[in-house]
Amino acid sequence: MIKVGIVGGTGYTGVELLRLLAQHPEAHVEVITSRSEEGLCVADMYPNLRGHYDYLRFSVPDVATLGACDVVFFATPHGVAHALAGELLATGVKVIDLSADFRLRDADEWAQWYHQPHGAPDLLPEAVYGLPEVNREAIRGARLIAVPGCYPTATQLGLIPLLETGLADPATLIADCKSGVSGAGRGASVGSLLCEAGESMKAYAVAGHRHLPEIRQGLQQAAGGPVGLTFVPHLTPMIRGIHATLYARVADASVDLQALFEQRYADEPFVDVMPAGSHPETRSVRGANVCRIAVHRPQGGDLVVVLSVIDNLTKGASGQAVQNMNILFGLDERAGLQQPALLP
Ligand SMILES: NC(=O)C1=CN([C@@H]2O[C@H](COP(=O)(O)OP(=O)(O)OC[C@H]3O[C@@H](n4cnc5c(N)ncnc54)[C@H](OP(=O)(O)O)[C@@H]3O)[C@@H](O)[C@H]2O)C=CC1
Ligand SMILES: CC(=O)N[C@@H](CCC(=O)OP(=O)(O)O)C(=O)O
Secondary structure, three states: OEEEEEEOOOOHHHHHHHHHHOOOOOEEEEEEEOOOOOOOEHHHHOHHHOOOOOOOEEEOOOHHHHOOOOEEEEOOOOOHHHHHHHHHHHOOOEEEEOOOOOOOOOHHHHHHHHOOOOOOHHHHHHOEEOOHHHHHHHHHOOOEEEOOOHHHHHHHHHHHHHHHOOOEOOOOEEEEEEEOHHHHOOOOOHHHOHHHHOOOOEEOOOOOOOHHHHHHHHHHHHHOOOOOEEEEEEEOOOOOOEEEEEEEEEOOOOOOHHHHHHHHOOOOOOEEEOOOOOOOOHHHHOOOOOEEEEEEOHHHOOEEEEEEEEOOOHHHHHHHHHHHHHHHOOOOOOOOOOOOOOOO
16 A cells, blocks of 8 residues: 655645545555644544545644655645655655646746745756656656646647647647636635625736746647747636637648547547537536547638646646556556546
């Protein structure tokens, strides 16, 4: 059994890790932290987990306790993994970070977007960006994984088949993305109130969102050169889900895009290329570690529209983190992740 520690057990991604790991055949959660709920039984906070973690109580983050685990997930705000990852790695623990702390290769760029100095630039060279569909081999040998963000996962999976093949104009990409409210974390905020977010929809961070450099970094790797990307996130009245509508110019009308996407993801257990003409819904991925994609070329023109949906908490965070753990420890990549979506 893989001994698992989770730092940040009271947030949305922390409890999603617990939900997924409860069914994992090879992993056992030994430590879960919360500074605010120290001593509380996990099942007392989360009744849906009663019967699964009756032995487990929240404890304050402590390197000695976490250091007895085989792998530690960070489900914490930015900066926490910077402070603790180095010490844990030194004790031989593998670290899988769900925050953005190690996603950008460049420490200065990270500091610019996250408005604080990078807390562990010495660890950046060994951090592996945990998008299995691109970096599976590097993940296998890694000690430190940076799990991609939710918008970046949906956007990159939707666009990379067009960029890797050189088909899309890399200078004119557009990602028009909608997120459920849980993307903003479990902390109380006016913008997340039912009466605020439940009856409205809005764009935000149009001038520049911190996922822009992360998405750009991944797309540039796929394109093998610079990309021009417009990324506009929106907050929508649902609790979970990302819907990315992606636009790219593809001049070559002879290419069978459906076949291209099907071939690119033929061996991927968690990317579902839907039949031509499909309109994937976020409800069809709720609770499932899957990205469903549909590719359209309206009126046969040169503007291609890719629709990409994920659950922000599953393929967009905790499910992808468990997928990384499975690869890291040489397990079946699907272990603990094969449940279908909750809704049709
Ligand atoms: N929500 C989402 O859809 C996604 C989130 N992410 C990323 O995952 C991370 C967690 O997100 P989410 O679960 O939504 O966040 P939440 O705000 O819901 O939860 C944060 C957790 O971190 C703990 N925490 C906060 N500050 C510290 C600290 N200084 N030291 C130790 N623990 C701390 C909190 O517990 P306590 O204060 O009790 O210690 C809490 O359990 C974030 O970096 C987020 O950006 C990534 C992809 C998608
Ligand atoms: C709806 C909403 O607020 N979404 C969050 C992004 C989701 C997320 O947590 O991404 P990181 O892991 O990169 O922080 C936001 O826009 O900041």
